[in-house]
Amino acid sequence: MLNRRIILAVVLIVCLVIPAQWSLAQDMPDFVTLIDADSVMQHVEVLSVDIGARPMGSEEESEAAEYIADMLSEWGYDVTIEEFETTPPSDMGDGELVTSRNVIAVREGDDQIVVVGAHMDSVTDGTGAGDNASGVAAILAAAEAISDYDTTHTLIFIAFGAEESGDPTGADMVVESLGDEIENVIAMINVDSVGVGTHLNVYAGAEIEWSDEDEEAAPEIIGGPTWVRDLALDLAAEMNLPFGTSPDDTWGGFTGDWSDHYSFVLEDIPIVYFEAWQWEGAEDAWWGQETPDGDVMHTPGDIFENVVPEKVEMSAELIAATAYALASGMAEAE
Numbered sequence: 001m002l003n004r005r006i007i008l009a010v011v012l013i014v015c016l017v018i019p020a021q022w023s024l025a026q027d028m029p030d031f032v033t034l035i036d037a038d039s040v041m042q043h044v045e046v047l048s049v050d051i052g053a054r055p056m057g058s059e060e061e062s063e064a065a066e067y068i069a070d071m072l073s074e075w076g077y078d079v080t081i082e083e084f085e086t087t088p089p090s091d092m093g094d095g096e097l098v099t100s101r102n103v104i105a106v107r108e109g110d111d112q113i114v115v116v117g118a119h120m121d122s123v124t125d126g127t128g129a130g131d132n133a134s135g136v137a138a139i140l141a142a143a144e145a146i147s148d149y150d151t152t153h154t155l156i157f158i159a160f161g162a163e164e165s166g167d168p169t170g171a172d173m174v175v176e177s178l179g180d181e182i183e184n185v186i187a188m189i190n191v192d193s194v195g196v197g198t199h200l201n202v203y204a205g206a207e208i209e210w211s212d213e214d215e216e217a218a219p220e221i222i223g224g225p226t227w228v229r230d231l232a233l234d235l236a237a238e239m240n241l242p243f244g245t246s247p248d249d250t251w252g253g254f255t256g257d258w259s260d261h262y263s264f265v266l267e268d269i270p271i272v273y274f275e276a277w278q279w280e281g282a283e284d285a286w287w288g289q290e291t292p293d294g295d296v297m298h299t300p301g302d303i304f305e306n307v308v309p310e311k312v313e314m315s316a317e318l319i320a321a322t323a324y325a326l327a328s329g330m331a332e333a334e
């Protein structure tokens, strides 16, 4: 009799305690079922086939912004397109200012903010399908899936302009216009190129210092908070999504000072960066490479046909789950 009671008590404790530790994904909408490859790829197709390459300041970047804004409005977000002046890098312009823009979609909650962003501009080689129609498509699919569910905190989806070395970038402008409100941003999710690379990855943010004397020298990595990356990795494991991170012998789970997350890293905002990339067997261990044959981004090969639907779909699923966990208050800084 006593043994039976003890067994019952143990079973009860196991049932009550263990799920609370590992069932984060079970307590939220089933984003794996809610998000499908066809609808994600439709966004990639509009951006990279119907519109095509979207250099900063171009008519095509503006068309992309209109499309993204229309979609997000349809799903109930308060959308504004904010224009800003920027100087493209020398290989994309003649030093003249151009007008770029950010699409900013807000769902008002309490004063704490979760930012999810991806850049919509591209270089002129190829049509910016992987870099970064794939990332925009993934955040659009996440925004649509989340729009049916309540969250506590304010959620902001952003399609950035002028990421491809604009001075300033769209992310710089967002950080500047947030002003003191930046302190209310609990986390930023950046999605840049999730459609072509060999493996799906999530990284944490770090301040990076490169050596002035030696271009080949390893950078100094001043690691920022890692809990948002770890949240994404935990959710990926629960959802059976194959995500890894950067290798121990180089970035050690962090990423570098390119792309839109970095403006937020410099403001001490915890970030997670989604990227499809190959680290193992890369020619340059610090750069890695996109595929076994080398990089596709910024080449004529960065076209719709080279985007892998499942990669963008799985990215969208994990972005939705991570954003939902953050915005609902299920996950917080340790």
Ligand SMILES: [Zn+2]
Residues within 6 Å of the ligand: 119, 131, 132, 163, 192, 193
């Ligand atoms: Zn990019």
